[in-house]
Amino acid sequence: MIEIKDLHKSYQMGSNSLHVLKGINFTVGEGELVAIMGSSGSGKSTLLNILGMLDELDDGEYNLDDVPIRGLNETKAAKYRNKFLGFVFQSFNLINYKSALENVALPLYYQKRKRKERQEKAMEYLEKVGLAEWATHLPSELSGGQKQRVAIARALAAEPKVLLADEPTGALDSKTSYEVMELIQGINDEGKTILVVTHEEDIAHMCKRIVHLKDGIIVEDKKIEQVRASKYV
Ligand code: ADP
Numbered sequence: 600m601i602e603i604k605d606l607h608k609s610y611q612m613g614s615n616s617l618h619v620l621k622g623i624n625f626t627v628g629e630g631e632l633v634a635i636m637g638s639s640g641s642g643k644s645t646l647l648n649i650l651g652m653l654d655e656l657d658d659g660e661y662n663l664d665d666v667p668i669r670g671l672n673e674t675k676a677a678k679y680r681n682k683f684l685g686f687v688f689q690s691f692n693l694i695n696y697k698s699a700l701e702n703v704a705l706p707l708y709y710q711k712r713k714r715k716e717r718q719e720k721a722m723e724y725l726e727k728v729g730l731a732e733w734a735t736h737l738p739s740e741l742s743g744g745q746k747q748r749v750a751i752a753r754a755l756a757a758e759p760k761v762l763l764a765d766e767p768t769g770a771l772d773s774k775t776s777y778e779v780m781e782l783i784q785g786i787n788d789e790g791k792t793i794l795v796v797t798h799e800e801d802i803a804h805m806c807k808r809i810v811h812l813k814d815g816i817i818v819e820d821k822k823i824e825q826v827r828a829s830k831y832v
């Protein structure tokens with residue numbers, strides 16, 4: 600599904616260059632649930648943004664579902680991004696003046712689906728995350744955990760092959776974090792490939808594999824016995 604070979608990324612700041620990713624190699628197969636761990640500044644978000652085609656790599660190879668991603672023009676990149684990838688962020692990134700349902704329906708609008716289909720699909724995914732009754736509510740009327748559920752429904756509504764989550768529980772208390780991880784585990788149980796960036800050990804252990812980044816390289820990459828979040832909620 601995801602193949603990365605000798606990936607490098609630097610940021611230019613004036614005359615200084617910051618080498619953030621220094622030769623990353625890894626592959627992710629269909630149906631995996633991978634935690635990307637590492638301390639703050641280790642390059643986790645940079646890696647996820649490159650995988651998500653939100654940022655470009657400087658050197659190396661990236662194949663997504665056998666499509667070479669490097670050097671695609673913006674039109675093609677946008678097309679693959681829409682087709683392959685769903686995003687979830689720490690800060691939810693919901694649109695404040697749109698209802699939960701409208702937020703979830705938005706990616707379907709960009710996929711040029713018909714209005715009726717957008718409404719139906721959005722409702723289906725709100726139901727899936729347990730928020731059907733909150734469809735008409737604004738984000739400001741929802742708790743943090745509910746907002747993240749809406750964001751997850753929005754990411755799934757476009758039916759991406761891969762779900763990328765950058766610190767999805769970073770703004771939530773422990774109990775709510777475990778509830779969100781329970782949802783993520785359930786989605787993975789159905790076969791979705793998911794990558795979760797986190798710096799929290801307990802969250803990482805709810806995945807099936809931990810990739811440890813340190814100073815821009817992978818220092819450890821191991822399969823683990825998954826801890827089920829349902830034990831804690
Ligand atoms: P993490 O998500 O692991 O905390 P990041 O990938 O966000 O780490 O950042 C890695 C390093 O790259 C940090 O030192 C950060 O300051 C730097 N960095 C990230 N994005 C940019 C950018 N757009 N411009 C310049 N430096 C950046």
Ligand code: MG
Nearest residue numbers: 643644645765
């Ligand atoms: Mg980050």
